[in-house]
Amino acid sequence: MAGKPITISHLNVRIGDRNILKDISVSIPPNKITAIIGPSGCGKSTMLKCMNRMIDLVEEIDIEGDVHIDGENIYGSGIDVSLLRKKVGMIAQTPNPLPMSIYDNIAYGPRIHGQRKRTDLDEIVERCLNTVGLWSEVKERLEDPAAKLSIGQQQRLCLARALAVQPEVLLCDEVTSSLDPVSAKHIETELSSLKNDYTIVFVTHILRQAKRLADYVIFLYLGELVEYGPANEVFFHPKDPRTAAYIEGVFG
């Protein structure tokens, strides 16, 4: 398996008459973790949602520009949004298990995309739960409702669910923000080990977390892409004074 590159060019997003993202252009490399950082409300989640077109759900949205994933314009005509979202998995800020069993949560995506054979599904469920280190914890109670798991386990389940359809890209939106430190650590470890196989775009407002995980960093400020580059450069030799100020904690 290999991740796929994402190229965003001149992306403008308006909601109603507000300009949420302003002329964003950036190339996100495959098989790396790219962190999007910036103060709350600067457009991090919006940018992420543009990459799997979950942004389409917002009413009165107006999108200009292109997003190419693996060379394909995902806003082009004739694109199958269902297939796109199979290729580009997303993990939300708060764990959002589906109202069904642990097993069915993992099998949900494969089933939607046509996988019906029980033995295949069994194999997928075990493999994905193993990847996120949940298998040994839940293998005895796969038929229990997913809502019975602890919040931290739920988030790992959501990660496993996203992996079950063999995506090429993983979009993570502050995925540790509602977790306790130990579960957060779990998720971080799992994400770093996953980057060999996926392109990971990781939104966070915790700078230390970005420093720990990121290979590349995008700094967004008020809907503008202020700075982009390898993590070391952005963190230790920022070119833009706004980046420097943010990293020093001026905006909080």
Next chain:
Amino acid sequence: MKRQIIDRIVGRLTFIPAFAASLLLIVMTGVLCIRSQEILLNQSLPTLLFSSVWQPMAGKFGFLPFIAGTVWVTFVAMALSIPISLFSAIYLSQYAHRRIKATVQPLIDLLAGIPSIVFGLFGVLLLVPLVKDLIAPAFHISTSGYCVLTGGLVLAIMVVPLITSIAFEVLTAVPEDMRIASLAMGANRWETVKYVVFRKAFPGIVAAVVLGFSRAFGETMAVLMVVGNVAKIPSSLFDPAYPIPALIANNYGEMMSIPLYDSALMFAALLLLVVVVIFNIIANIVLIRVKRGIS
């Protein structure tokens, strides 16, 4: 200290109306039981329920025609209204644009509150001729138009807004997070409704349908005006029927000179009450089962 006392007093006071409501059900059942005792002593329960001989003058009270009438009319109404209501609730909650939602939803709520007599008049003026001149001829059947189908139609029109309105609330209450989870996995909106939203909302949907059923089952005025009121077991949708509520409303206070008639009507009322209560209990059991399975 004072705050604690107030809290305790409020606790006691609010208990009273809550308790009174359940007491009322018991009292009503009790009174109806006592008043139907006379007929129950006079005729066996199976005869009352399964005989179709309705000759009050001769002292014969077979309720089967009325039970059959109620069942037919309610069945037609539910068969029509459940799919229509659920689809419109799904459309409004999952597909409709905000502006459409904002226009249609208050209209449906309004419709749910219109007095039944208005629906009855609407039925007489429009549905009876429609069934008589258009629908029945299409099947080469002749009917007065005052029949099971018309009764069912009127009821369905009354029940649809009620079920739609509640089902809409229930579907809207499903956390947005769950829909997002499903859509983000590549499911489309219909798959999301089928596998996630509906599943999560199922207990509430059952409650909505039960409420609709209770309303249809006991509705009197609107049905009475269009259903023909002939004490015979209907054998087709185009036959007249005589549902139990119509029987009670038409005759209570009028036929009291006939011995046992009063008690017979009390028994009929008891029958209605018991069926609705049983139905609600079954629904509650279903709900508890389902809830355990989901969360």
